[in-house]
Amino acid sequence: MKYEFQSIEKKWQSRWESEKAFAAVNGSSLPKFYALIEFPYPSGDGLHMGHPRPYTAMDIIARKRRMQGYNVLFPMGFDAFGLPTENYAIKNKIHPSVVTRRNIKRFSDQLKMLGYSFDWDRCVDTTDPKYYKWTQWIFLKLFEKGLAYKALIPVNWCTSCKCVLANEEVVDGECERCGAPVVRREKSQWMLKITEYAQRLVDDLDSVDFIERVKTQQRNWIGRSVGAEVDFATTAGDTLRVFTTRPDTLFGATYMVMSPEHALLQKWSPGNPGEIKAYQDAAAKKSDFERTEMAKDKSGVEIKGIRAVNPVTGGEIPIYISDYVLASYGTGAIMAVPGHDQRDWEFAKKFALPIVEVVKGGDIEKEAFEDCDTGIMVNSGFITGLPVEDAKKKITKWLADEKLGEEKVNFKLRDWVFSRQRYWGEPIPIVHCEKCGYVPLPESELPLLLPDVENYETTETGESPLASMPEWTATVCPKCGGPAQRETDTMPQWAGSSWYFLRYADTGNDTALASREALDYWTPVDWYNGGMEHTTLHLLYSRFWHKFLYDIGVVPTPEPYMKRTSHGFILGEDGQKMSKSRGNVINPDEIISEYGADTSRLYVMFIGDFEKTAPWSSKAVKGCKRLLDRIWNLAETNTADDSASGSSSSTGSRAAESTGACECSAAHETAIHKAIKKVGADIENLKFNTAIATLMSLVNDFYATPPTRGDIKVLLTLLSPFAPHIAEELWEIQGFGGSAASQPWPDYDESKTLDAMLEIAIQIGGKLKGTVMAPIGSGDDDLLSIVVSDEKISRLIGGGKIVRTIIVKNKLVNLIVS
RNA sequence: GCGGCUGUGGCGGAAUAGGCAGACGCGCUGGCUUCAGGUGCCAGUCCGGGUUCCCGGGUGGGGGUUCAAGUCCCUUCAGCCGCACCA
Numbered sequence: 001m002k003y004e005f006q007s008i009e010k011k012w013q014s015r016w017e018s019e020k021a022f023a024a025v026n027g028s029s030l031p032k033f034y035a036l037i038e039f040p041y042p043s044g045d046g047l048h049m050g051h052p053r054p055y056t057a058m059d060i061i062a063r064k065r066r067m068q069g070y071n072v073l074f075p076m077g078f079d080a081f082g083l084p085t086e087n088y089a090i091k092n093k094i095h096p097s098v099v100t101r102r103n104i105k106r107f108s109d110q111l112k113m114l115g116y117s118f119d120w121d122r123c124v125d126t127t128d129p130k131y132y133k134w135t136q137w138i139f140l141k142l143f144e145k146g147l148a149y150k151a152l153i154p155v156n157w158c159t160s161c162k163c164v165l166a167n168e169e170v171v172d173g174e175c176e177r178c179g180a181p182v183v184r185r186e187k188s189q190w191m192l193k194i195t196e197y198a199q200r201l202v203d204d205l206d207s208v209d210f211i212e213r214v215k216t217q218q219r220n221w222i223g224r225s226v227g228a229e230v231d232f233a234t235t236a237g238d239t240l241r242v243f244t245t246r247p248d249t250l251f252g253a254t255y256m257v258m259s260p261e262h263a264l265l266q267k268w269s270p271g272n273p274g275e276i277k278a279y280q281d282a283a284a285k286k287s288d289f290e291r292t293e294m295a296k297d298k299s300g301v302e303i304k305g306i307r308a309v310n311p312v313t314g315g316e317i318p319i320y321i322s323d324y325v326l327a328s329y330g331t332g333a334i335m336a337v338p339g340h341d342q343r344d345w346e347f348a349k350k351f352a353l354p355i356v357e358v359v360k361g362g363d364i365e366k367e368a369f370e371d372c373d374t375g376i377m378v379n380s381g382f383i384t385g386l387p388v389e390d391a392k393k394k395i396t397k398w399l400a401d402e403k404l405g406e407e408k409v410n411f412k413l414r415d416w417v418f419s420r421q422r423y424w425g426e427p428i429p430i431v432h433c434e435k436c437g438y439v440p441l442p443e444s445e446l447p448l449l450l451p452d453v454e455n456y457e458t459t460e461t462g463e464s465p466l467a468s469m470p471e472w473t474a475t476v477c478p479k480c481g482g483p484a485q486r487e488t489d490t491m492p493q494w495a496g497s498s499w500y501f502l503r504y505a506d507t508g509n510d511t512a513l514a515s516r517e518a519l520d521y522w523t524p525v526d527w528y529n530g531g532m533e534h535t536t537l538h539l540l541y542s543r544f545w546h547k548f549l550y551d552i553g554v555v556p557t558p559e560p561y562m563k564r565t566s567h568g569f570i571l572g573e574d575g576q577k578m579s580k581s582r583g584n585v586i587n588p589d590e591i592i593s594e595y596g597a598d599t600s601r602l603y604v605m606f607i608g609d610f611e612k613t614a615p616w617s618s619k620a621v622k623g624c625k626r627l628l629d630r631i632w633n634l635a636e637t638n639t640a641d642d643s644a645s646g647s648s649s650s651t652g653s654r655a656a657e658s659t660g661a662c663e664c665s666a667a668h669e670t671a672i673h674k675a676i677k678k679v680g681a682d683i684e685n686l687k688f689n690t691a692i693a694t695l696m697s698l699v700n701d702f703y704a705t706p707p708t709r710g711d712i713k714v715l716l717t718l719l720s721p722f723a724p725h726i727a728e729e730l731w732e733i734q735g736f737g738g739s740a741a742s743q744p745w746p747d748y749d750e751s752k753t754l755d756a757m758l759e760i761a762i763q764i765g766g767k768l769k770g771t772v773m774a775p776i777g778s779g780d781d782d783l784l785s786i787v788v789s790d791e792k793i794s795r796l797i798g799g800g801k802i803v804r805t806i807i808v809k810n811k812l813v814n815l816i817v818s
Numbered sequence: 819g820c821g822g823c824u825g826u827g828g829c830g831g832a833a834u835a836g837g838c839a840g841a842c843g844c845g846c847u848g849g850c851u852u853c854a855g856g857u858g859c860c861a862g863u864c865c866g867g868g869u870u871c872c873c874g875g876g877u878g879g880g881g882g883u884u885c886a887a888g889u890c891c892c893u894u895c896a897g898c899c900g901c902a903c904c905a
Contacts, residue, residue, distance in 0.1 A: 689830095
């Protein structure tokens with residue numbers, strides 16, 4: 001019989017589906033395991049070969065956990081709101097909901113073809129009103145607690161999407177989605193106060209098992225820095241407050257710089273108003289990206305007629321405006337210490353301002369001496385002579401005592417711009433009332449349905465398509481009953497994905513986002529694998545929402561995910577990132593129809609280190625197909641007849657079938673126990689490639705010495721998480737009873753993983769000269785006598801004298817010969 | 819500029835805790851089987867030299883520690899990914 005993967009895979013997939021073979025059980029007494037992967041955006045292109053990599057990995061883990069006796073929740077869903085669908089809908093004149101339904105169907109079919117052990121009954125769709133009701137509900141809670149607010153802010157405006165973007169969505173001054181230039185605009189936007197959680201988002205990273213690069217990237221993004229705020233008196237009468245991480249360098253502050261947007265500038269009447277206005281206007285036109293692009297060349301204008309007073313020296317110093325100071329960080333103004341900050345140094349050189357050394361060690365004629373954390377203070381009054389650390393403490397205390405400043409922690413993290421001027425998103429459940437301001441809809445009116453519109457194209461004015469539907473926007477104020485307008489912006493795509501994993505615990509619930517009981521049992525997620533590109537987006541956002549939900553008593557834990565790992569991309573065959581425009585996209589449908597799902601699964605896992613990028617190779621897939629063919633040949637002829645396994649053996653050396661726990665033969669006992677140990681450990685460490693290599697080696701062994709039924713049984717058990725269809729089919733053919741997927745994960749016996757005889761390397765002077773076989777655990781003396789009695793080695797030693805021997809047990813003998 | 823990662827055969831990649839570099843797979847070479855084969859099986863395959871066997875070299879480059887270095891230290895080059903005037 002041939003390995004007919006098409007019919008075999010179809011057979012098992014439909015059986016799994018009809019039997020709901022992988023349903024997670026709420027209310028089970030078993031220990032739970034929650035395995036999560038990032039749900040996909042169902043684009044019109046369908047899956048590409050990058051998707052199966054993380055999915056297969058978690059499927060293997062989920063299947064192994066089931067075999068280990070866990071009640072496993074391994075769900076799938078669709079993050080279906082978003083721009084590409086809307087853009088596609090506009091272009092093809094099809095309603096986004098129709099497009100979404102079609103895409104979800106296609107994705108589901110493709111995923112089912114790969115044999116994933118998802119609990120399909122728990123599938124979620126973020127565009128389903130039953131789902132987004134709770135997204136809106138969370139927004140109302142955020143609003144209620146003052147964490148959602150509307151503000152007029154400069155925003156990133158995508159010139160093509162005609163839509164506001166979050167900072168996280170702007171890449172190199174371009175829209176992350178469409179690549180169009182992003183410019184700056186002032187708009188009134190809904191904002192979420194993620195900054196309120198900045199400290200906890202940093203601190204709690206210590207309590208979770210995330211791979212280090214994820215933690216580092218989140219820490220850098222949040223950007224916590226400790227310093228002080230310091231007040232400078234000015235001749236205008238106002239005090240100018242700055243933030244600095246180096247209060248110890250206060251004696252070196254020889255001028256000040258304010259951002260062009262600083263509020264005090266509107267109040268002051270400097271001697272050169274025209275010049276200042278011109279600079280402000282020029283700065284306002286630039287996008288953030290343009291401003292940073294100009295970074296190399298410092299520009300600025302002095303505010304004539306107004307000076308600041310350095311609080312420690314008492315000296316009057318000039319004040320400038322310059323766009324190298326950002327309005328959005330700290331206080332929007334700085335004290336410039338050109339001796340110890342390169343940016344200030346460049347500015348000071350350009351404007352011929354004094355540069356004072358306050359920490360010894362550098363050459364401030366050449367450049368700012370920045371790397372001075374351990375130096376000694378000079379030219380610094382009462383802190384002269386102190387090490388930097390002590391100087392910091394002393395001056396911070398002095399500032400506080402004199403009421404001139406205080407210790408202060410700042411974050412780079414900004415509040416989250418939460419509104420989008422687009423149609424295909426969750427409507428924000430707020431109305432604008434002339435009398436009452438922004439009024440939340442009562443919970444009973446949720447979900448606020450996204451209305452059907454004739455035309456969902458964006459407008460040049462930058463308003464949401466919903467704004468052109470007066471019959472929808474006109475409503476009554478829930479508070480005073482007067483006329484009011486609905487909010488017409490929608491939520492960003494990140495909204496639905498910020499809490500979807502909670503919904504899986506209790507998908508059908510219509511009285512809560514999920515029951516507390518279900519959340520208590522299933523959350524937190526035990527293992528979450530996803531892309532690095534989401535580290536400062538989805539992963540951070542969802543941690544923020546989760547902490548908020550924890551604070552209001554909805555979820556039982558402060559962190560949503562116990563463990564986070566990340567996979568590398570699969571590149572196209574040309575080593576470039578897969579993309580339609582490059583034409584190097586590998587379509588899973590083709591691979592599945594040519595080689596089958598099991599081979600596809602094996603190959604995406606075998607392709608290379610899971611955590612690194614790896615280029616696709618259509619040739620190399622064959623190796624995995626060959627493995628399955630070889631296993632098929634072994635097990636398909638090894639029928640249920642007890643004696644059959646042995647009768648075909650021609651070696652005659654094979655021992656009788658063992659009756660031990662794992663039922664393996666004496667001939668393969670060591671290899672099998674080694675394989676059980678290695679495959680199990682490799683799965684836990686995401687080393688799927690070497691796990692599969694181990695299976696290949698075992699199969700090679702089985703070809704050299706025919707396996708028994710017991711040997712085959714273990715092989716199929718180990719294979720089952722990787723290639724579940726063929727494993728089940730052969731399991732059935734062999735008549736082992738039950739299913740491969742429901743077998744306990746095999747145990748290994750450490751003592752049986754050890755070879756009786758080991759090859760010992762022999763070195764002379766550290767160079768390999770040969771090997772000998774020796775019994776495991778041989779003592780130093782025994783080993784040495786074996787080595788020196790070796791014909792070749794004794795010849796090489798010749799008349800020399802062994803002056804030293806280094807013996808590493810079970811590994812090598814190194815002889816130093818004089 | 820800052821932070822992180824990676825450099826190993828023709829290719830993808832292996833190498834617990836410093837201990838035989840190149841597991842496993844692709845490709846390639848040879849043989850056998852079936853020959854309808856683009857199937858299967860067996861053997862070989864880091865490089866160079868003499869060819870049972872042996873000798874020398876080898877993990878981006880240079881230096882060091884060590885009996886022993888892909889692995890540790892210093893230095894240098896190349897590539898990738900984040901962040902980027904955050905005071």
